[in-house]
Amino acid sequence: MTYEASTIAVVFFFVFVGITLGLSFYLGGKAKSSEGYFAAHGQIPWFVNGIAFAGDYLSAASFLGICGMIAFYGYDGFLYSIGYLAGWIVALFVIAEPMKRLGKFTFADALDATFQSRGIKLAAGISTLVVSVFYLIPQMVGAGVLVQPLLGFEHWVGVVIVGVTVILIVVTAGMVSTTWVQFIKGTLLVVFSAILTVMILIRGFEVADKTADMEFHDSLSLPDSGKVEDAQWGTELGAVGFYLTEAPSSVIAEGDHWYVGFTEANSKLNHFWRVDPLEGETGQVRLSPALLIVETSDGEKLLNGQPIGPDAGDQTLAPVGRVLELPGNKKETGPLGPVEFLKTLQNSKVETWRSENIEDPAHGTTKAYYARETLGSSVLLPGEHPRFKGIRGDDPLAKLNFLSLMLALFCGTASLPHILIRYYTVKDAAAARKSTIVGIACIGFFYVLTLYMGLGAMTSGSMDVTNSNMAAPLLAFSMNEWLFAAISAIAFTTVLGTVSGLILASAGAVTHDLLTSGFGMKLNDGEKVRVAKFASVVVGAIAIVLGIVFRELNVSYLVGWAFSVAASANLPSLVMLLFWKGTTKQGIIVAIVVGMVSSLGWILLSADTFEKVYGLSGSDALVPFSQPGIVTIPLGFVTLIVVSLMTRQKGS
């Protein structure tokens, strides 16, 4: 879509960043020792810490990614909400209190408390770094994605702004200020999401007016040859709309379907439809609105073969996401209750958009977006998203892939280093427990709202078909500009907050686990803080670079990586150490390394990565399904038990 920078959004953004930084400078004055820098003196009130948990956890991926996924695919995005929240149950009931009793600063400290082993510190430190960096990439990518439309800057500018701001926050104050930043952000995020949800319910649903080029056409007859290329438009296939009475300006065959373009007589603008054979009816086809987008070698974006721009004669990318039919053929519903909202959608028909890469003879590889008439009852069930499609079919591998993802989400939360360090910022186990409960309440409430925000966005008529991450901000924009400004600014601080927590976790890992314990460097308190700040700058710089390099990658896809690696590398050692007396240090070291390497390896060899990262065919992938968790998490446990048993026998 073409975005114009909004003055209100710009002002809001800088006010937010200003307040955040000011607060961090103010509170930073209070934290001088390393205890204060990494663990906020253990003095953060449990309620504040609980909301900060939510602030840490509800990252750009949660807010932008989940809302976007629900807006485009319905219920499937909500599966992430459910899985992310379920992970907290593992954290609260199994990990929270023993962790708090064991540890000092980092996840590695907790693992190492019983063994004092350099190897454990090294292994745990490296796994913390790997997970944090993986989790950082999507946040930085998210920052860039946001800044482009909101402030009118380039992607890399957004990444640099967020990177530099976060480095400043972390370097000036450490854990005290990041906790308060997270608290403020967590509060604002939940409050504004609630406001947005109420506005969605008040607005209800409305059947959108259709323009001629956004019409669906059912049951048209193909010529005898069965090819669209041979069709006589206006007679056999035509007379169904303004454009379709003319001869098409281009016909692109792609597999069993076609894309046909028509040039409007007056404006000379091109319009495309996708032509699909109707299932079970030979010779019959249906036409659905389509948009063909391609970037030329000199960086210009073309829509339907013509430049996108504000000038007359340029194409504009229209916002999408409409209700096509309401129950009882009503035109609009008026305000709806939360249950009524879901019930109404269940019985409606909506427009959803899908995409594929096609070969356009004129422009090469082109991204084709096409609309689908979709039943409301279908978007409210799992299985619309390509990644989840398998669960509606019979392929056991696809089902295994789904189980694997749900397992990784369940186990990943309790193993994320930046969540784990938050257990050290309160004074005792009881406070850790209470803040987790507050966190669960806050996060759970937010995740209920994500469903409404996502579905609200789906039917708002304001989506950018090329960028699902923008669903929540654009939904707010369809309400009013102030709300849009507020939501965007909060999304920014969301990125800021999560990134600072991650950088702090990485800095702690480098200073404590790698340098001091792993390589035996002797550092006094002041040096530790200095080294950590230096490490923050380095990790921050790496994050900026990665955020720019990986800008094409899907945000939630990267988060899935982080969860799988965290769960495979960290969870087995954490759980076994806490609950099995037979655990040995060799067992822990080998389990971390095996879990980390196997899950990373699996991801790098999977069909998803082949297609999205290397640009190869997914069928060449070397592992049977994409999500590693269901194999590599048990593998970590088995490794730990086997190695522990072997090394224990030797010892005795």
Next chain:
Amino acid sequence: MQARNARIGFTLFGIYLLLYGGFVLLNAFAPETMEATPIEGVNLAIIYGFGLIVAALVLALIYGFVCKSGDEPGDGKEAGQ
């Protein structure tokens, strides 16, 4: 007291694991059951999904209340070690 908390934690964890496991397995192997609309025309997928979120909170609160009594001093000492 720690052992007691851990026992309660595991019991509640077990309950949630059953609920979550049931949800995931139903979705994977009997997705058609999720289409049913038992209450107010809202389908089972949504009811179960919301139910999981509410259950997480309810179990967390139960845990908070049950663990509350008498463990504060011990924990304080532990944390101070």
